[in-house]
Amino acid sequence: MTDASSLSFTTSNIFDAYLIGLTATPSNQTFGFFHQNLVQEYSHQRAVADGVNVNYDVYQIRTEIGARGSQVEKGFYIDKRNRQTRKIRWMQLDEVLSYVPSELDRAVVAPDQIRTVIKTFRNQLFSEIFPGRTTVPKTLIFAKDDSHAEDIVKIVREEFGKGNDFCQKITYRTTGASPKDLIQKFRNSYDPRIAVTVDMIATGTDIKPLEIVMFMRSVKSRGFFEQMKGRGVRVISDTEFQQVTPDAKTKTHFVIVDAVGVCERDKSDSRPLEQKKSVPLDKLLEGIALGVREPDALSSLAGRLIRLEKRLDPELQAEVEKLAGGKKLSQIAQNLLDAIDPDYIEAKAKEGKSETYEPSEEELRNLRGSIANFAVAPIATDPGLRQKLIELQSAAEQTIDIISKDKLIFAGADARTAESARDTVRSFREYIEKHKAEIETLQILYSRPFHKRLTEETLRDFEAKLKPEFGPTPVESLWMAFEKSGSASSPSAPRSQTRRFTDLVSLVRVALEQEPVLQPFEEHVRSRFDEWIEMKRRDTRSLPQRWADANPDLVVGSRELVMNLTAQSLKDEFLGRVCLTEHGEKCLLNQRLARLTPVLVPPEYVLYLLKSWRFRRFVDGLNTGSLIQHMFTSQLARFTFPLPPISEQQRIIAEVDCRLSVIEELEAVVAANLKRAERLRQSILHSAFSGSLDP
Numbered sequence: 001m002t003d004a005s006s007l008s009f010t011t012s013n014i015f016d017a018y019l020i021g022l023t024a025t026p027s028n029q030t031f032g033f034f035h036q037n038l039v040q041e042y043s044h045q046r047a048v049a050d051g052v053n054v055n056y057d058v059y060q061i062r063t064e065i066g067a068r069g070s071q072v073e074k075g076f077y078i079d080k081r082n083r084q085t086r087k088i089r090w091m092q093l094d095e096v097l098s099y100v101p102s103e104l105d106r107a108v109v110a111p112d113q114i115r116t117v118i119k120t121f122r123n124q125l126f127s128e129i130f131p132g133r134t135t136v137p138k139t140l141i142f143a144k145d146d147s148h149a150e151d152i153v154k155i156v157r158e159e160f161g162k163g164n165d166f167c168q169k170i171t172y173r174t175t176g177a178s179p180k181d182l183i184q185k186f187r188n189s190y191d192p193r194i195a196v197t198v199d200m201i202a203t204g205t206d207i208k209p210l211e212i213v214m215f216m217r218s219v220k221s222r223g224f225f226e227q228m229k230g231r232g233v234r235v236i237s238d239t240e241f242q243q244v245t246p247d248a249k250t251k252t253h254f255v256i257v258d259a260v261g262v263c264e265r266d267k268s269d270s271r272p273l274e275q276k277k278s279v280p281l282d283k284l285l286e287g288i289a290l291g292v293r294e295p296d297a298l299s300s301l302a303g304r305l306i307r308l309e310k311r312l313d314p315e316l317q318a319e320v321e322k323l324a325g326g327k328k329l330s331q332i333a334q335n336l337l338d339a340i341d342p343d344y345i346e347a348k349a350k351e352g353k354s355e356t357y358e359p360s361e362e363e364l365r366n367l368r369g370s371i372a373n374f375a376v377a378p379i380a381t382d383p384g385l386r387q388k389l390i391e392l393q394s395a396a397e398q399t400i401d402i403i404s405k406d407k408l409i410f411a412g413a414d415a416r417t418a419e420s421a422r423d424t425v426r427s428f429r430e431y432i433e434k435h436k437a438e439i440e441t442l443q444i445l446y447s448r449p450f451h452k453r454l455t456e457e458t459l460r461d462f463e464a465k466l467k468p469e470f471g472p473t474p475v476e477s478l479w480m481a482f483e484k485s486g487s488a489s490s491p492s493a494p495r496s497q498t499r500r501f502t503d504l505v506s507l508v509r510v511a512l513e514q515e516p517v518l519q520p521f522e523e524h525v526r527s528r529f530d531e532w533i534e535m536k537r538r539d540t541r542s543l544p545q546r547w548a549d550a551n552p553d554l555v556v557g558s559r560e561l562v563m564n565l566t567a568q569s570l571k572d573e574f575l576g577r578v579c580l581t582e583h584g585e586k587c588l589l590n591q592r593l594a595r596l597t598p599v600l601v602p603p604e605y606v607l608y609l610l611k612s613w614r615f616r617r618f619v620d621g622l623n624t625g626s627l628i629q630h631m632f633t634s635q636l637a638r639f640t641f642p643l644p645p646i647s648e649q650q651r652i653i654a655e656v657d658c659r660l661s662v663i664e665e666l667e668a669v670v671a672a673n674l675k676r677a678e679r680l681r682q683s684i685l686h687s688a689f690s691g692s693l694d695p
Contacts, residue, residue, distance in 0.1 A: 024227070024230065025222075025227055026223075053234070054232075054235055054253050054254060056233070056254050056255065057255050057484070058255070058256045058413065059129050059257050059258070059413055060258050060259075060411065061121065061258070061408070061411050062259075062408070062411070063116045063117060063406045064408075064409055065104070065110050065112070065113040065116075066101055066104070066113055066117070066260065069098070069104070070099065070110060070401060070404040071097065072403045074097075078091055078399060078400060078403065079091075080398070088400065097399065105143075105144045105147075105148040106148075107311055107399060108398065109148075109398050109399070110404055111400065111401075112402075112404060114152060114155050115158075115406075116407070116408055118152070118155050118159050120408055120411050121214070121257060122160060128412065128413075129255055129257070130255070133247055133248065134668070135246060136166075136193040136194065138211055138212070138244065139194040139195070139210075140196075140197065140231055140232075141156075141194065142213075142215050142217050142219075142228060143198050144217040148216070148217070149169045149197065161658035162661075167196065168192040170186065170200055170201060171197055171200055172200060186207060187206070187209070188243075190244055198217075199228075207231060207234070208240070208241075211253075211254045212232070212254065212255050212257055213254065215228075215256065215258050215262045215263075216259050218261070218265065219262055229256065233254065236251050253480075281389065281390060281393050284301055285390065289379070289383070293373070293376070298336045298372065298375070298376070301333075301379075302333040302334075304393075305332055306329070306333045309329040309330055316392065317329075323385040324379075324385055327378055335374065335375035336375045339372040339376075340372075345368050349363055349364055349367050413484055417484060418485065421480070421481040421484035421485040422485045424477070424481035425478075425481050427470075428470070428478055428507070428511055432508065435465075439461075439462055439465060440458045440461070441462040442462070456501060460501070463475065463501075475503050476500075482507070482518045506520060555587075555588060556588070556595055557581070558583050559603050560580070561579070561581075561597070561607060561610070562579055562594070563577070563578045563594045563596060563610070563636075564576065564578075565592045565593065565633075566631075567629045575622075575629045575631055576616070578610045578611065579607075580603055601646075604657075605653055608652070614641060618639050
């Protein structure tokens, strides 16, 4: 028996057979029904240790508007958007608009708050959340409602710039492909990488490759939160995993990205009111009018009336109250909840009776029907009120705050995740100290200078001894723990089987404090080699600092444009070629080079403009008639170009960056597919020549 309502418990008492309860999310009501008789418990920690589930980390994103709300002064123009049609109209505020975080994405939408969260997620994804990865892990985002999901999908597509297939909304209101087909693609195909849902995938749906569960909505029910969180714990074989996420090897854990503080908030064992999410309001009201009184219908209607009332202004609330015979929607909702509350019904049955009086099942059933009929009477008997509720549900508008700009307050692992990582690092150091005399690998690494060489066999034996303490993939687990505790030099590439033994050596060296920070061995060798090269270069080929000190006007600083003014011909397009220096980069101007310093114009806009066909045509027209082509600054001054407002320049830069990133992504996909095709070709040829290829 799964976790159920009190009504289900009452029904179960009719039968005299033994009752056995099996549930993944036990509530206090469940324990109470079985008189605290817990026979067997299988915890998440035990499931992780047994390899049945994967563990999780929590990554927090906090923004100013998300934590404190915002305020827009009167006189500003804001947008008003219809929830259903999403049509927008302008309105000038005649009073201050103030809203708190609980109103976000319901009565008020602050697009920059959503964008700040998504942009932070994008920026930190490959550096802090999944260091070293290049493909966006399968990500499930929980939104507050369908309208909120639409907003998230739009902004995710804009920020990642990877097309519509990259991010899809999967809700009961999904248009085009069916939700079932979209879930199947999300589970088994490369795209979509990110799915946005309300609660359709919250329970009962397995998405095994899922590595990120992102909360952009709060959850008050402990059981519901555990079910939503449980979407990420599923294990998957390496082969199946790599089919949908090619740059990953093994699913070792998943990450909860908490953008609303849901992991910190206290939760109750209450069940959500909404039990018929897929039934539209008009059908629900029609069913009530036709005599439907089942508890799920009454509970769902109560939840929707409460939400609808919160969206209505005082004038509309008064109009509805008049149609409902003087009752507010919240009062009707309370009566509906009383009608499905067994304790309330039993108390009403005992009113005026003796303390020992116990009502019969028939009496309770009849009273339950009477209370339900009384609760729905304002709606069931008045078609005008039903029609008005349908109209309000469809026409309710959201305020779009396009004025407030959000700021990131914090992004990083939560305190528990960081502390857990430090505990793991501490345990590893204690393990090494305890077993240094009995494990050959540790004996070799402890000795300086080494009296014996490490072999793959000794390292493999050491790895096997670590598994009971640190899980089935100890090198991966320990490396992530060092990164989260701040002991690694920088996020590194994913661990691989071919380098895991050298990584194991690096882990031990850092634990023994033979190295100051954790760094992959090959990167350590490369950095030492680069240091040697730099030392030699400084001795022989570096430009003396005194030259730069003597000619400061010739020093090109960060974020300046440098253009070539000479070329052998126009065919190679070398004349007029331009570049933008990086942050912190400095160089000295040579002859026939021009330094361009944009004023009040973003340098990226000028860079893309000077790489456009307009400037190329201008350069091609500067034919001097000699073999060597030259361009002079006086000629360059004659080049004219459009200069839109700064906001339009920023949009152009963002669009060009977006398209370039799409091109780079496509190139990477093509390269990966070519490698995959070559491996398939080699496999087919091998099978053909070995005689194992079926005709």
